[in-house]
Amino acid sequence: MSILARNLTKTFGAYTALRDVSVEIPEGRLVALLGPSGSGKTTLLRIIAGLEFADPGSGRIDFHGADVTDVPAGKRGVGFVFQHYALFKHMTVAENIAFGLTVRPRAERPDRAAIDARVKELLKLIQLDDLGARYPAQLSGGQRQRIALARALAVQPKVLLLDEPFGALDARVRKELRRWLRHFQREIGVTTLFVTHDQEEALELADEVVVMNNAKIEQVGTPQEVYDRPASPFVIEFLGNVNRFATKANPLPGAGSDVLYVRPHDVDILREYHGEHGVRVRVQHVFSAGNTGRVALIRVDNGDPLDAELSRVRLAELNLSAGDDAWVVFRHIRLFPAGGFTERDVAAEDASPAVADPGQGI
Amino acid sequence: MSRSHRSVIPGFGLSLGLTLTYLSLIVLLPLSAAFIKTLGMSWDDFWTAVASPRVVASYRISFLASLAAASVNCVFGLIVAWVLVRYPFPGRRIVDALVDLPFALPTAVAGIALTALYAPNGWIGSLAAPYGVKIAFTEVGIFIALTFIGLPFVVRTLQPIIEELEPEFEEASASLGANRWQTLRRVIFPQLVPALLTGFAMAFARALGEYGSVVFISGNMPMRTEITPLLIITKLEQYDYAGATAIAVVMLGASFLMLLVINLLQKWSRRHHAV
Numbered sequence: 001m002s003i004l005a006r007n008l009t010k011t012f013g014a015y016t017a018l019r020d021v022s023v024e025i026p027e028g029r030l031v032a033l034l035g036p037s038g039s040g041k042t043t044l045l046r047i048i049a050g051l052e053f054a055d056p057g058s059g060r061i062d063f064h065g066a067d068v069t070d071v072p073a074g075k076r077g078v079g080f081v082f083q084h085y086a087l088f089k090h091m092t093v094a095e096n097i098a099f100g101l102t103v104r105p106r107a108e109r110p111d112r113a114a115i116d117a118r119v120k121e122l123l124k125l126i127q128l129d130d131l132g133a134r135y136p137a138q139l140s141g142g143q144r145q146r147i148a149l150a151r152a153l154a155v156q157p158k159v160l161l162l163d164e165p166f167g168a169l170d171a172r173v174r175k176e177l178r179r180w181l182r183h184f185q186r187e188i189g190v191t192t193l194f195v196t197h198d199q200e201e202a203l204e205l206a207d208e209v210v211v212m213n214n215a216k217i218e219q220v221g222t223p224q225e226v227y228d229r230p231a232s233p234f235v236i237e238f239l240g241n242v243n244r245f246a247t248k249a250n251p252l253p254g255a256g257s258d259v260l261y262v263r264p265h266d267v268d269i270l271r272e273y274h275g276e277h278g279v280r281v282r283v284q285h286v287f288s289a290g291n292t293g294r295v296a297l298i299r300v301d302n303g304d305p306l307d308a309e310l311s312r313v314r315l316a317e318l319n320l321s322a323g324d325d326a327w328v329v330f331r332h333i334r335l336f337p338a339g340g341f342t343e344r345d346v347a348a349e350d351a352s353p354a355v356a357d358p359g360q361g362i
Numbered sequence: 363m364s365r366s367h368r369s370v371i372p373g374f375g376l377s378l379g380l381t382l383t384y385l386s387l388i389v390l391l392p393l394s395a396a397f398i399k400t401l402g403m404s405w406d407d408f409w410t411a412v413a414s415p416r417v418v419a420s421y422r423i424s425f426l427a428s429l430a431a432a433s434v435n436c437v438f439g440l441i442v443a444w445v446l447v448r449y450p451f452p453g454r455r456i457v458d459a460l461v462d463l464p465f466a467l468p469t470a471v472a473g474i475a476l477t478a479l480y481a482p483n484g485w486i487g488s489l490a491a492p493y494g495v496k497i498a499f500t501e502v503g504i505f506i507a508l509t510f511i512g513l514p515f516v517v518r519t520l521q522p523i524i525e526e527l528e529p530e531f532e533e534a535s536a537s538l539g540a541n542r543w544q545t546l547r548r549v550i551f552p553q554l555v556p557a558l559l560t561g562f563a564m565a566f567a568r569a570l571g572e573y574g575s576v577v578f579i580s581g582n583m584p585m586r587t588e589i590t591p592l593l594i595i596t597k598l599e600q601y602d603y604a605g606a607t608a609i610a611v612v613m614l615g616a617s618f619l620m621l622l623v624i625n626l627l628q629k630w631s632r633r634h635h636a637v
Contacts, residue, residue: 049537050537051533051536051537072536073533073536073537074536074537074538074539074540074541075539078537079537080533080534080537082530082533082534084528084530086528086530086531086533086534088531088534088535088548088549088552089553090552090553099535099538099540099548100538100539100540103535103538103539103540103541103544103548104539151534151538152537152538154538155538155539
């Protein structure tokens with residue numbers, strides 16, 4: 001089931017949660033709504049679910065071409081998983097999972113045996129076969145999350161919506177559940193939309209990422225697209241660490257003060273450099289624990305801080321220690337001109353030294 | 363105290379001692395006085411005092427009217443508490459304050475006011491009188507007085523629980539296709555049951571012991587509208603202290619039993635909530 005949301009605006013009093021947002025979710029995809037808190041991502045999810053409605057007169061939501069804008073949540077055929085699971089405490093796990101089936105009107109309700117069979121099947125699917133008779137309070141966070149998922153799936157929703165599904169779990173369980181969800185979504189193929197503020201989670205899990213900021217969508221694309229070709233300074237800053245430089249002398253004709261971005265892993269450190277594009281730096285600190293080596297640097301000319309990320313082998317070769325002087329060169333630079341110009345991908349124009357000369361530009 | 367027994371929360375010994383002393387002085391001592399007083403009676407005297415037809419009739423009216431009043435308060439108290447918590451409306455703070463009035467009002471004042479309203483020549487009583495319905499000076503009058511004084515107990519125990527109900531549960535229920543009635547009955551209500559039972563127990567216990575507001579409106583007709591606390595007072599006025607305490611002991615025993623049952627019910631209804 002594809003989802004099409006058009007021109008949604010949502011205000012809560014004086015606060016605008018969504019400003020004229022449109023997005024399309026293709027059928028069968030696993031899509032992340034990524035953004036900082038307050039960016040409107042949860043509001044968008046809740047409007048798609050029918051738990052919230054866009055401002056009167058604004059926008060429209062289609063599920064597979066059918067208008068569902070005014071259809072309440074229970075009739076949209078969506079499964080919603082809440083951040084804190086919202087499992088019914090006074091019901092057993094099996095009763096929780098069966099809930100959506102048992103509240104159906106008598107004519108549509110499966111008989112007892114069919115419901116029991118469905119519950120059993122779902123318990124197997126979430127690998128908690130033996131826990132049907134337990135109460136939610138007796139289970140761990142990861143188990144509760146999976147039960148919430150099974151409860152949402154019991155009614156065979158056409159769309160699965162998850163609000164910060166891993167937010168309340170510890171790092172190890174989160175990783176495990178993430179992998180499980182990905183596998184699981186592939187298997188059942190239901191269109192799935194999840195909200196997260198964790199860029200790593202979005203990039204790792206989703207087929208497509210919708211980056212949101214300040215009540216608007218900044219960019220939609222595959223994880224690789226949004227990471228490698230960010231559409232705005234916000235996207236590049238939100239997706240992973242980045243070094244940011246404001247340029248004084250602008251290499252591009254006609255612009256004001258631009259902003260240049262370099263990912264730490266695109267910074268190379270050299271002991272000796274004789275070319276034109278190097279920047280003189282001093283080593284502040286070397287972080288050698290972890291799977292890559294990180295070096296905190298400052299520029300000698302203006303004192304700006306700068307981070308570099310190198311392989312541990314390379315780091316060992318360089319044998320840097322705090323206080324050493326070195327050179328850095330940038331393998332890849334991204335430039336966002338100031339003053340509302342459309343973004344230009346400097347990296348794509350690397351061939352032209354007039355544009356991509358970092359030694360001069362920054 | 364040895365080092366290994368030291369707790370991060372100090373003062374257990376002192377505070378427990380204080381608690382026991384205080385409870386003994388305020389609760390246990392007067393209660394045991396009643397028991398000791400009755401111990402001086404012979405079994406036959408005791409039996410005549412507590413099982414005479416007039417006394418038995420008073421137990422009946424006291425328990426039934428209290429039960430009915432507490433039950434009605436559970437229904438309407440739940441609605442009042444729900445409205446006060448869930449819906450912002452102009453004057454909500456004033457309505458909220460009104461709920462406490464039965465707590466604050468001297469019970470005799472309440473009794474007189476209710477009697478004036480429901481007597482055959484009162485505002486409400488005069489409306490019912492043409493149909494041959496009498497409210498004041500009947501069992502219905504007693505029931506009304508007991509409902510009046512019991513309401514705040516139910517509302518005030520439910521309010522904090524309703525405030526803590528996460529809207530997520532209702533949303534989860536709705537997104538799974540439940541209609542409002544199903545959500546109320548299967549998701550919300552079970553979460554309120556423990557508090558509702560507490561409210562019921564308190565309203566019931568209060569109604570059983572209520573005297574001031576009832577004696578005016580009940581008319582105190584022997585065998586019909588005489589409540590047990592009134593009989594106790596009557597006995598006291600006749601200097602029949604032993605007889606009065608004997609009835610009191612029966613009331614105590616019955617109340618204790620009721621509260622015990624309600625507590626067990628509550629424990630049972632709460633069994634899944636402990637994490």
